[in-house]
Every structure is written in structure tokens, then in C-alpha cells.
Amino acid sequence: xxxxxxxxxxxxxxxxxxxxxxxxxxxxxxxxxxxxxxxxxxxxxxxxxxxxxxxxxxxxxxxxxxxxxxxxxxxxxxxxxxxxxxxxxxxxxxxxxxxxxxxxxxxxxxxxxxxxxxxxxxxxxxxxxxxxxxxxxxxxxxxxxxxxxxxxxxxxxxxxxxxxxxxxxxxxxxxxxxxxxxxxxxxxxxxxxxxxxxxxxxxxxxxxxxxxxxxxxxxxxxxxxxxxxxxxxxxxxxxxxxxxxxxxxxxxxxxxxxxxxxxxxxxxxxxxxxxxxxxxxxxxxxxxxxxxxxxxxxxxxxxxxxxxxxxxxxxxxxxxxxxxxxxxxxxxxxxxxxxxxxxxxxxxxxxxxxxxxxxxxxxxxxxxxxxxxxxxxxxxxxxxxxxxxxxxxxxxxxxxxxxxxxxxxxxxxxxxxxxxxxxxxxxxxxxxxxxxxxxxxxxxxxxxxxxxxxxxxxxxxxxxxxxxxxxxxxxxxxxxxxxxxxxxxxxxxxxxxxxxxxxxxxxxxxxxxxxxxxxxxxxxxxxxxxxxxxxxxxxxxxxxxxxxxxxxxxxxxxxxxxxxxxxxxxxxxxxxxxxxxxxxxxxxxxxxxxxxxxxxxxxxxxxxxxxxxxxxxxxxxxxxxxxxxxxxxxxxxxxxxxxxxxxxxxxxxxxxxxxxxxxxxxxxxxxxxxxxxxxxxxxxxxxxxxxxxxxxxxxxxxxxxxxxxxxxxxxxxxxxxxxxxxxxxxxxxxxxxxxxxxxxxxxxxxxxxxxxxxxxxxxxxxxxxxxxxxxxxxxxxxxxxxxxxxxxxxxxxxxxxxxxxx
Amino acid sequence: xxxxxxxxxxxxxxxxxxxxxxxxxxxxxxxxxxxxxxxxxxxxxxxxxxxxxxxxxxxxxxxxx
Numbered sequence: 127x128x129x130x131x132x133x134x135x136x137x138x139x140x141x142x143x144x145x146x147x148x149x150x151x152x153x154x155x156x157x158x159x160x161x162x163x164x165x166x167x168x169x170x171x172x173x174x175x176x177x178x179x180x181x182x183x184x185x186x187x188x189x190x191x192x193x194x195x196x197x198x199x200x201x202x203x204x205x206x207x208x209x210x211x212x213x214x215x216x217x218x219x220x221x222x223x224x225x226x227x228x229x230x231x232x233x234x235x236x237x238x239x240x241x242x243x244x245x246x247x248x249x250x251x252x253x254x255x256x257x258x259x260x261x262x263x264x265x266x267x268x269x270x271x272x273x274x275x276x277x278x279x280x281x282x283x284x285x286x287x288x289x290x291x292x293x294x295x296x297x298x299x300x301x302x303x304x305x306x307x308x309x310x311x312x313x314x315x316x317x318x319x320x321x322x323x324x325x326x327x328x329x330x331x332x333x334x335x336x337x338x339x340x341x342x343x344x345x346x347x348x349x350x351x352x353x354x355x356x357x358x359x360x361x362x363x364x365x366x367x368x369x370x371x372x373x374x375x376x377x378x379x380x381x382x383x384x385x386x387x388x389x390x391x392x393x394x395x396x397x398x399x400x401x402x403x404x405x406x407x408x409x410x411x412x413x414x415x416x417x418x419x420x421x422x423x424x425x426x427x428x429x430x431x432x433x434x435x436x437x438x439x440x441x442x443x444x445x446x447x448x449x450x451x452x453x454x455x456x457x458x459x460x461x462x463x464x465x466x467x468x469x470x471x472x473x474x475x476x477x478x479x480x481x482x483x484x485x486x487x488x489x490x491x492x493x494x495x496x497x498x499x500x501x502x503x504x505x506x507x508x509x510x511x512x513x514x515x516x517x518x519x520x521x522x523x524x525x526x527x528x529x530x531x532x533x534x535x536x537x538x539x540x541x542x543x544x545x546x547x548x549x550x551x552x553x554x555x556x557x558x559x560x561x562x563x564x565x566x567x568x569x570x571x572x573x574x575x576x577x578x579x580x581x582x583x584x585x586x587x588x589x590x591x592x593x594x595x596x597x598x599x600x601x602x603x604x605x606x607x608x609x610x611x612x613x614x615x616x617x618x619x620x621x622x623x624x625x626x627x628x629x630x631x632x633x634x635x636x637x638x639x640x641x642x643x644x645x646x647x648x649x650x651x652x653x654x655x656x657x658x659x660x661x662x663x664x665x666x667x668x669x670x671x672x673x674x675x676x677x678x679x680x681x682x683x684x685x686x687x688x689x690x691x692x693x694x695x696x697x698x699x700x701x702x703x704x705x706x707x708x709x710x711x712x713x714x715x716x717x718x719x720x721x722x723x724x725x726x727x728x729x730x731x732x733x734x735x736x737x738x739x740x741x742x743x744x745x746x747x748x749x750x751x752x753x754x755x756x757x758x759x760x761x762x763x764x765x766x767x768x769x770x771x772x773x774x775x776x777x778x779x780x781x782x783x784x785x786x787x788x789x790x791x792x793x794x795x796x797x798x799x800x801x802x803x804x805x806x807x808x809x810x811x812x813x814x815x816x817x818x819x820x821x822x823x824x825x826x827x828x829x830x831x832x833x834x835x836x837x838x839x840x841x842x843x844x845x846x847x848x849x850x851x852x853x854x855x856x857x858x859x860x861x862x863x864x865x866x867x868x869x870x871x872x873x874x875x876x877x878x879x880x881x882x883x884x885x886x887x888x889x890x891x892x893x894x895x896x897x898x899x900x901x902x903x904x905x906x907x908x909x910x911x912x913x914x915x916x917x918x919x920x921x922x923x924x925x926x927x928x929x930x931x932x
Numbered sequence: 933x934x935x936x937x938x939x940x941x942x943x944x945x946x947x948x949x950x951x952x953x954x955x956x957x958x959x960x961x962x963x964x965x966x967x968x969x970x971x972x973x974x975x976x977x978x979x980x981x982x983x984x985x986x987x988x989x990x991x992x993x994x995x996x997x
Contacts, residue, residue, distance in 0.1 A: 199996050227961040245996045277992045278936070282961045306995040353936035353988055356964050371997040406994070487997040 127564065128184040132157055133175045136166035137421045137464065147466050148175055149480035153258045154420065155461025155492040156180050160563045162522050164422060164444055181563045182260070182499065189261030189498030191505070193218075194253060195287070196491070197269045197280045197301040198246035203470040204236050208255040209266060216254065217266045222274070225286040232274050238475060241272060247469040248483045249302045253491035253498070258467050260495030264502075265295070271303075281357035285364045296501040299361070300494045302371040302487035304406035305349040309342055315391040315402075317341045318584075322539040340541025341389070342402055343548070344376040348451065350404040358409035362509035367501065369494045370407050371486035372416045372451040378552040379405045379414070379455035381579050385533055385553075386453075405455050410577075411509035413497075413516055414457050415490045417450035418558055420464035423527065425893035442527030442894040444558060445549065450486055452528070452552040454579040457517045458559040459526065462489030496561050503565045510575035517577060519567060522560035527894065529872075530556075530610050532603065534585045553582050599871045601855050601862035604630065607871075609860075611879040623859050625885075629878040631852040636877070637870040637903060642802050642847045643910055646867055649798060651811040651843040656831065657789040658682035658840070659699050659718065659765060661729075667777035675704045675716045675731050676753050676778055679791060679827075682840045683712065683735060684743045686719060690736065691747025696720040697764070697838065698735060698745055702795065711736050716753070718765050719745040726756035727765045731777075753778055788837075790844055791828035801849035803829040810843045817843070869909075872902040934990040935970050943983045951981070 134154040157165060157178040166176060182188065204217045219236040222228055246268075253259040254266050267287070269280060280301065288297040309315075312330040314323045324330065326340065362368055372379065380387040386403040393400065405414060423439035446452060447463045463484045471477035493516075500515070501507060507515075528551045531544050545552065585603055608626060609618055618626060638644070659680040664673040680699035688694025698719045700707070705715030717733035720726070733750030737743050756762065757770040766786045773779065792800045803824055809817040820842060821832040831842065855862045866874070876899035883892035934956050939948045941964070949955055949966055957967035967990055970978060979987050 229957065229959050229961060271994065275992050276957070277994065278957070278959060278962075278965065278967070282959060286961050303994040303996045305991070305993060351991070352986060353938055353965060356938050356985075357962055360962060360964070373997050485997050490997075 129179050129181050132180045133177050135175050147482045149466045151466045153465050158461055159559045162560050163524050183565045186502035187499050189264035190502045191295050192264045192498040192501045193295045194264045194298045195267040195284045196250050200243040200246050200272045201240035201270045202247045202250050203475040205238055220267055222283050229279050229282050230274050234273050242472040249491050251467050252488045253495035261498035264498045281361045284366050285361040288366050296505045297366045299368045300491050302490050304373045307347045307349040307400050309345050311394045313392040313394045317389050318536055324539050326540050340543035343546045346375045347377050347402040348373050348406050350401055351406050355409050362411040367509050367512050369413045369490050371490040372414050372456050374449040374485050375451055377451050378403050378453035379451050381454050385582050413513050414455050415493050416456040416459040417447040417462035417486045417489045418459040419447040423894040425890040442898045445527040448549050452554045454553050456554050460489040460493040460559050462486055504570040507569040511569050511572040514572050514575040515569045520561050522558040526556035532585050533582050535587050537587055553580055598865040598868050601864035601866055602860050604866050605859045607875040608878050612882050629881040633874045633877040637873050638850050647848040650845050653841050654790050654844045655681045656842055657787045660787050661784050663780050663783045664778045665780040669776040672777040678703050687742040687744050690744035692745040693720040693722050721747050725761050729754040788831040788834045789828050799849040800846040802847040804845040807843045808835050869906045873899050935987050937987050938985040939964050940983055940985045948983050
């Protein structure tokens with residue numbers, strides 16, 4: 127084995143772009159992809175350098191005896207010292223016309239005065255430059271598109287070259303381009319089998335348009351080229367290995383049979399249809415390379431030295447660059463972001479341009495350089511074997527953190543916005559390339575080259591996803607998503623399912639507790655009874671036990687009108703836990719009233735109170751069974767002032783304690799139980815007029831009002847958060863239709879995944895995943911602010927959970 | 933207008949080329965593809981031919997990634 131030192135940098139908590147780059151750094155991809163794990167550490171600043179040891183096989187590790195053909199936009203500077211070995215250039219000035227049956231008549235101009243481009247220089251450098259690429263001993267061939275313009279020839283010439291070159295060197299073709307389509311001037315768009323003439327309720331614009339998000343992520347897309355694919359197939363069948371960039375359209379590249387393979391749009395101007403989720407070059411043996419971001423999450427959640435371009439990484443671990451095309455077509459993700467290179471100026475080679483190169487254009491050649499090492503040692507490897515090797519074998523054990531979102535049925539012309547959202551996996555094979563530099567794996571021995579693509583199943587739209595309720599998802603969906611994140615490829619073991627269900631409930635409650643004003647659980651200004659009296663201390667009587675209907679909370683119903691035997695104008699109370707109440711009476715309840723005939727307070731069971739249409743109330747004095755009567759003399763104005771009660775000892779015993787209350791309890795018949803009190807008003811609030819707001823404190827029994835306006839008030843209007851109810855699913859988790867609040871779905875899924883990582887002692891990944899989960903939750907909390915719940919319903923409170931009005 | 937004509941697999945490419953009057957690139961090195969000029973009115977006729985897999989306009993436009 128041999129080594130060399132490579133000084134490079136990779137961005138962690140801080141994200142830097144060109145202005146902060148250190149152009150003395152080299153290609154960090156060589157380090158990343160020859161190590162199983164990410165060996166870079168958190169950097170204090172993007173341009174800072176780390177010194178790493180690059181290890182390679184001493185015999186084959188520089189791509190010896192491999193011919194790499196680059197199809198570039200223009201020529202490169204052919205006298206570049208970066209491509210020289212012992213003074214001789216590895217750039218072969220091959221005359222493509224000399225091949226038998228060559229389709230081209232172009233005599234390629236390799237002179238240093240030939241038209242050059244930065245892109246071409248950087249592509250070749252990322253693979254073969256002595257400073258930047260792995261293939262520092264490979265032979266370099268160039269097909270410049272500007273000179274050989276017929277795209278059919280790009281694939282025919284390498285095939286003929288490979289067949290006719292007269293040696294057994296493997297041939298590797300690299301192309302960093304595709305055909306780009308534009309989703310503009312759209313007449314209609316067909317998405318998952320349905321054609322839409324509008325997008326999200328609006329007509330497709332005729333000119334420059336917004337991206338039809340939900341159906342496609344970006345305004346640009348790949349256009350497929352079936353004719354090129356036929357030639358590509360002939361080329362790879364002849365033994366040429368083909369590596370292609372995935373493109374930077376933020377789209378999904380699907381495979382035949384995939385959910386999005388047939389998505390297409392019709393152009394107004396041409397009346398032609400264009401597919402939007404297919405690769406340009408779709409040969410089954412082509413190795414398609416996505417872009418691994420330089421930015422990664424090191425698990426830290428704070429940026430202490432804030433400033434430009436410094437931010438906490440939103441995703442978990444390592445992930446694809448946001449511009450990279452995604453989807454099952456992508457075979458591997460390779461460094462293609464923030465690669466510093468110094469390349470000859472396309473006008474004057476003496477000037478070196480410092481560039482920080484980003485795009486799948488540079489992922490593809492970085493991989494090609496590494497693949498040349500493998501081909502150098504195992505030169506008979508076929509295209510299919512190499513693709514199989516890169517897709518399923520040469521893999522880092524480090525996971526990628528792009529969010530996995532399951533596709534859902536299209537909600538009309540809204541498409542599937544969550545699925546097509548920023549940086550989601552879109553059914554990608556989320557794998558980072560790792561080529562063991564010892565090259566111990568014999569790629570030419572691979573017998574099964576079958577590629578299995580991850581499958582997708584459309585999830586049904588939430589049943590309650592309509593205008594009157596908030597969106598929900600099912601518990602089964604949540605379980606499937608969490609399992610997909612955990613990476614089971616199917617269902618978890620039974621024991622793990624139970625564990626996951628516990629994690630889900632724990633995270634559900636965490637999310638629930640994060641805000642007192644989650645719209646789903648918020649009840650605004652609901653009329654609630656005020657408990658005005660409480661009786662306690664009574665026990666069973668000698669013959670029966672009526673203590674349970676006597677002890678308890680009593681509501682002040684109002685003041686008696688004096689027509690039924692109670693003193694007019696005195697308070698009438700009843701026990702809401704006993705008997706019934708409707709709009710015209712309280713019946714068979716325990717009632718406290720002041721009786722006219724005796725001028726004493728009496729407490730009767732099985733008593734009734736009539737309520738007439740004007741709201742006047744009248745106790746039917748003596749209609750029930752007396753339990754207690756006032757024994758004091760003189761008589762008191764209020765029952766709580768009574769010192770001595772005479773008990774009906776056959777029914778109750780003991781010494782009653784009667785105390786005043788101004789309490790609103792947590793529970794009330796036929797209403798939701800209160801989880802948290804937010805605000806209490808005397809009249810209905812948040813409607814039209816302002817209303818007196820009560821101060822209160824909360825104890826075990828409920829909210830105690832401190833400044834009640836009138837002690838005869840029987841009601842107050844409470845804004846509250848409903849009580850938390852955990853999921854009760856205990857079996858058949860994957861098919862459960864129990865509703866999960868849509869606003870908590872992603873948080874719970876990622877948070878329980880973090881819990882699983884923690885259980886497996888994968889602490890760093892757990893921290894990063896936790897952060898992803900928190901980001902989802904923060905987005906939902908932000909929506910609460912936007913809806914002004916925090917500033918209206920909740921403005922009384924500023925707690926550690928709801929933080930503050932932002 | 934120039935079109936790429938792709939013949940079906942295992943079809944004698946020359947026999948298909950003989951159907952066309954204006955071959956613009958025979959692409960001898962390919963077993964399945966050649967380029968020909970086709971009049972608009974003849975396009976559907978060729979597309980329906982059982983030995984032709986598909987026809988598409990010649991398009992050399994690509995964009996660097």
C-alpha cells in the first residue's frame with residue numbers, strides 16, 4: 127500500500143461557499159470515498175484545512191493501464207503539468223477518424239490554442255489531475271462536444287476505440303452532461319396517471335412560471351434520449367464502462383415501473399410531450415452518480431461563532447446536495463460539492479483560475495478516478511459487474527440523512543408536495559460510495575448483476591383531509607415511515623414493534639407538550655360552570671349512605687325567584703355530579719337553598735329546580751330528602767358561613783365542611799376534559815367585543831378564579847388545551863388506522879428513529895436525527911405563530927415550551 | 933428534417949435503411965441506429981413500420997451538469 131497526504135476541508139456546522147474557500151485544498155472526495163466512515167471533523171470555519179492520509183494500492187491504485195474517455199464540452203489545456211508523469215503527458219491526442227467505420231470526419235484540435243472551458247478542465251481534473259484525482263496514471267482521451275457535435279458519435283467512438291485499440295486496457299467513459307428540459311409554457315401535466323390542466327387550483331402560466339411544486343421540484347428537468355440509449359447499450363455491451371452525472375434539477379429520476387416514470391408535460395408551443403422524471407441516458411449498465419454534499423451534520427446543535435454562512439445543519443449526518451437529482455436511477459452518491467481546484471484559464475493557460483466546483487458533473491469524474499483503480503486491478507470487469515459493485519457492494523456503512531417520505535395519492539392538482547419537497551430521498555438508493563483502497567474485492571468475479579430497486583406504495587390521503595378539519599395520517603403510516611427510516615426494509619421484529627409503539631407515545635406527548643395552542647387541541651372561550659361551594663367531611667348514615675351525593679362541588683345556578691318555597695334573591699346551588707340538568711330544570715340533584723318557611727339553609731337530595739324561559743329559577747322546596755339543615759341562630763346569609771348543621775343521621779354522618787370556591791374543574795359533563803387552562807374570561811372572548819379577563823391559579827381541582835366580577839356568576843368562558851390522550855394501539859401496528867395528527871407526523875417519525883439510534887448506542891447519529899425531528903417540530907410551531915395563536919389565545923403565557931411571540 | 937431511426941432488435945439494419953431515400957448518417961458502427969431525412973407527411977408511415985422500434989428527431993443539445 128502507498129499513501130500520500132491530502133489537505134482538504136469539509137463543511138460541518140459551518141457552511142461556506144467560494145468566498146471562504148481555501149484554494150490550496152484538494153478534493154475531499156478522495157478521502158471520503160476511501161474510508162468507510164466520514165473521517166472529517168467539525169470545522170470551525172469552512173475554509174480551514176485538515177490533513178488526511180490518502181491510501182491506495184501501490185500497484186493499481188492510480189488507475190494504471192486504464193483508458194478514460196471524457197466527453198467534454200470543449201478541449202482542455204493539453205500541456206497541463208497536472209497530467210504529466212515523468213514529463214510525459216497522459217493526455218492522448220487520439221485521432222478519432224482513424225477508427226474503422228468511424229462516423230466522424232473531425233480532426234480534433236488538441237493544440238493549446240483550441241477552445242477550452244473551465245467545466246471541461248474541472249471534470250478531467252476531478253478524475254485524473256495529479257493533485258485532485260485518483261487516476262493519476264490512467265490514460266486520458268478527450269471527445270470535445272464543441273468539435274464532435276453529433277451526440278450519436280459520443281457513444282459509437284468509444285465502442286470502436288475499445289474494440290480496435292489492440293490492448294486489453296479497460297475503457298471508461300465519463301460524461302458530465304444531460305439534456306435539460308424546461309417546465310415552462312406548460313399546457314397540461316400528467317402526474318401519476320392523471321392529467322391536470324391546472325396546478326393547485328391555478329392555470330398553468332404561459333410564460334415564466336413558478337415551479338409546479340407537488341408534481342415536480344424544479345422548473346428544469348432531465349429529458350430522456352432513447353436513441354442515445356440504444357447506442358449506449360451497444361457501447362457497454364462491447365465492454366466499455368460508462369459513468370454519467372445525475373444532473374442538478376432537484377428532480378426524481380425514476381425507473382420503468384416506478385410511480386413517477388410516466389410523469390410528463392405537454393408544451394403549449396410545440397404540442398409535444400416531455401417526460402420529467404427520466405434520466406437522459408438510461409442504459410441499464412450506466413452508472414449514474416448523484417452529488418454528496420460537502421456539508422454534513424456532526425451532531426452539534428449550536429453555532430457559537432455566528433456569522434455569514436454559518437448555520438446548524440438541518441439534516442442528519444451526510445446527505446445529497448439539494449440540487450442533485452434523486453431517485454432510484456441514482457446508483458451512488460459521490461463528493462461533488464465545494465471541491466476547490468485551480469485550473470488553467472480558458473483564454474490564457476498561464477493564469478490559474480481558483481474555483482469551488484459543485485455539481486454532479488464533478489461527482490461523476492471523482493468516482494471515475496476511483497473506479498479506474500478497480501479496473502486497473504480487475505480489468506475484465508464488465509459494465510454490469512461494475513454497476514452492481516458500486517450500487518450494492520462498495521458502500522459506506524454511514525447512512526445518508528435525506529428525509530424518506532412515502533408517496534401519497536395525489537390530492538387533486540396539488541400533487542404530492544411532501545414527497546417532492548426539498549432534499550427528500552424520492553425513493554433513492556441512499557448510499558455513499560466506499561472503495562476499500564486495498565482493492566481486495568474482485569469485481570470480475572461478480573456473477574449476479576441483478577439490480578433491485580426499492581419499491582414504493584402510494585399511501586392513501588388522510589380521510590379527514592378536507593376543509594373542515596386538520597389533516598391527519600394513520601398510525602400505520604407512521605409505523606411504516608419509522609420502520610423505513612430505521613432501515614428494516616420491511617417490518618420490525620415483534621419486540622421492536624412494541625418498543626417503537628412506546629417511543630411513539632413518548633414522542634407524541636413531547637410534541638403535544640411543546641405548545642399550549644396547538645390548533646387541533648385548542649378550545650376557544652367555551653362556557654364552563656363555576657364551582658361556588660364545596661362540601662366535604664360527611665360519612666355514611668346509620669341506615670344508608672348519602673355522603674357521596676352530599677360531598678362534592680356545587681354550582682351556583684342563580685338566585686331563586688321565591689315562587690317555590692325558597693327565599694327570593696338567595697343563591698341556589700346544585701351538585702352537577704348528581705341528577706340531570708337541561709334547559710328547563712335540574713332534577714334529582716342535591717340542592718342547597720334557603721327555605722322560606724324556616725329561613726335556614728337546607729341541603730336536599732332528589733330535589734328539583736325549575737328554570738323558566740326567562741331564566742328565572744325556583745327550587746321546589748321540600749321536594750327531596752333533607753340531608754342537612756342549618757342549626758345556627760341567627761341564620762347566616764351564605765351556606766359557607768354556617769357553623770352548625772343538623773344531619774339526617776340515617777343518611778349521613780360526620781362534620782361537614784362547607785367552603786366557598788370560585789373553581790372551574792378540569793372535567794364537565796358532555797365537554798372535553800381540560801388539559802391546560804390558557805385564559806378565562808367573564809363573557810365569551812375572541813368574538814366581537816372585549817371581555818373582562820380573570821386572573822386564576824391552577825391546582826389539583828382546576829382553575830381558581832381570583833378576581834371574579836360577581837360572586838353570583840355561575841359561568842365563565844375558558845380557553846384551554848384539551849387533555850392528552852396517548853395512542854392505544856397494541857397490535858397490528860402497521861395496519862392501524864388510528865389517526866395521527868398530521869402536524870406531529872414527521873416529528874414523531876424522526877424522533878423515534880433517533881430513539882432507536884440511541885438504543886443502538888449510535889449517539890452521534892441519534893443527535894443528528896434528533897435535530898432533524900426538532901426541525902420538523904419547529905416548522906409546525908412556526909405555523910402557530912403565523913396563525914397568531916401565540917399572540918391572541920396564548921398571549922398571557924410565556925413558558926419554556928411556547929417560548930415567545932416571534 | 934433529420935431523424936434518428938432505431939430498428940428493432942435482430943433486424944437487418946440495411947433492409948430498413950433501404951426504405952429511406954435520404955440517409956444522412958448510416959452510422960455503420962451501430963447495429964440499430966441510422967439517421968435519415970424524413971418528410972413530415974411520411975413520418976407516421978415509418979413510425980408504424982414493424983421493423984422500426986422508434987423514430988425521434990436528431991437532437992444534439994446537451995447541458996453540462
